[in-house]
Structures are given as structure tokens and as C-alpha cells.
Amino acid sequence: MSQYYLLQNAKRCIGCLACEVACKSNKNLPVGPALCKNIMVGPRTIRDIPEVRFVFMPCFHCEMPWCVTACPTGAMQKRPKDGIVFVDQSICIGCKACIAACPWGAPQWDPELGRTTKCDYCRDRLDRGLKPACVTKCVTGCLHFGPARELTQMRREDFAHRIAFDHEKPFLTIG
Numbered sequence: 001m002s003q004y005y006l007l008q009n010a011k012r013c014i015g016c017l018a019c020e021v022a023c024k025s026n027k028n029l030p031v032g033p034a035l036c037k038n039i040m041v042g043p044r045t046i047r048d049i050p051e052v053r054f055v056f057m058p059c060f061h062c063e064m065p066w067c068v069t070a071c072p073t074g075a076m077q078k079r080p081k082d083g084i085v086f087v088d089q090s091i092c093i094g095c096k097a098c099i100a101a102c103p104w105g106a107p108q109w110d111p112e113l114g115r116t117t118k119c120d121y122c123r124d125r126l127d128r129g130l131k132p133a134c135v136t137k138c139v140t141g142c143l144h145f146g147p148a149r150e151l152t153q154m155r156r157e158d159f160a161h162r163i164a165f166d167h168e169k170p171f172l173t174i175g
Contacts, residue, residue, distance in 0.1 A: 002061035002083035004121055005151040006132070009158070012142035015040060015054040022137035026122060033108035035059070035119040036134050056143060058134070059106035059119035061085045067118070070101035076116070079123070086120035089113065121145070 015038055023035050035058065042052035061078075065085045068076045075092035078085045087098075087107070092115040098107040099116060107118045122132040130136070135145045144151060 002085075002121075003148055004061070004082065004084070004126075004145065005148045006056070006058050006121070006135070007144040007151045007155060008056040009142045009144075010053045010055055012140045013038070013054040013056065014140055015052070016139055018137045018139050019056065019134035019143060022133040023119070023122075026125070026133035027117065029110065029117065030112045033110050033117055035106075035108060035117065056134075057104065058121075059085060060104060061121070066101040066103065067098035067107050070097040072097060076107070082126075084121055084123050084126075085118070086123060087116055087118055089115055089117075092116055 017038055019036055020034055020038060023029075027035060029035070037057045038054045039057055040052055040054055043050045045051070061083055062085070063083075065076070065078060068078055068085060070076070072095060073091050073093055075088045075090075076085065076098045077088055094113075094115045096109065096116065098118075099105075099109060107116045110117045122130070122134075125132060131145050135143045144154065
């Protein structure tokens with residue numbers, strides 16, 4: 001499993017897609033591939049009020065990633081130091097085996113490169129001490145990135161606070 005988590009407080013997300021735009025801009029992606037997606041859930045009615053939520057879906061950087069196993073060239077890799085799953089573009093042949101293997105749809109086809117691309121938590125930025133582009137451009141601050149243990153604790157505290165004070169179910173997702 002990745003040493004990092006991307007945590008979303010879906011109650012704060014307004015679906016502005018700034019995260020998706022920041023990702024595409026940072027990775028210089030054309031129209032088509034979306035390395036993170038905001039999925040609209042709803043509308044549904046909560047206490048007679050219509051409501052929609054947005055669930056942020058990046059790559060989950062699985063402990064045993066199917067995309068890595070499926071890749072015939074070894075282009076899809078997992079960094080040993082932190083568990084980040086990424087594509088080595090120099091050896092990707094564009095066979096799309098990783099796309100077919102991933103149950104979450106994380107690997108995406110880049111028609112301009114003729115190869116696969118995917119969320120890698122902006123590892124180029126992480127290696128420079130920066131956060132992923134999606135997190136830095138989130139206008140509501142609903143995306144959080146950091147070490148898994150810290151964000152797990154943040155999630156626990158949020159859950160406890162909501163139970164104790166809001167009497168409402170928490171609505172957090174981890175990516």
C-alpha cells in the first residue's frame with residue numbers, strides 16, 4: 001500500500017472540478033484522459049432537501065496493483081520507497097493491458113502519446129517537497145494529502161466529532 005493517502009471530505013466538495021483541471025494542467029494532458037475524477041452521487045433527498053455529493057476518484061495506489069501485474073513490459077511500476085504506482089513512459093508500448101486490469105479505471109489512454117498515463121500523486125512535485133496539484137488547487141480545501149497514518153487519524157477525529165456534535169454520518173472517502 002502507498003505510504004500516502006489522498007483524503008476527501010465530500011461534504012465540502014462543490015464539484016467545481018478545479019482538481020481535475022489542475023491535474024490536467026500539471027501533467028499537460030489533452031482532452032480525454034482524466035487522472036482524477038469527481039463522480040457526482042445523487043441527487044438524493046436528505047431530510048426533504050435535495051442534495052448531491054461529489055466523490056473524488058484518483059488512483060488508489062493498491063498494495064498489490066493489478067495494473068502492474070498486467071503490464072507486459074514493466075512500464076507500470078510501484079516505487080519501493082513509498083508505494084506510488086506510476087507509468088514509465090519510456091517503456092510503455094500502449095498495449096492497454098493495465099487499463100483492462102484496473103477495477104477502478106485509474107490508468108487512462110493518452111491519444112497524443114499513444115500510451116497509458118495515470119495518477120502518480122504528482123510524484124515529480126512530491127520529490128520536490130510539494131503536494132499534488134489537485135490538492136493545492138482545491139478551492140474548498142476538501143482534499144488532503146499526506147502520510148497514511150496522519151490522514152487516518154484525521155479521518156478518525158472527523159468521525160468522532162461528527163458523532164459527538166453533529167449527530168450526522170461522516171461523509172469522507174479515501175483515495
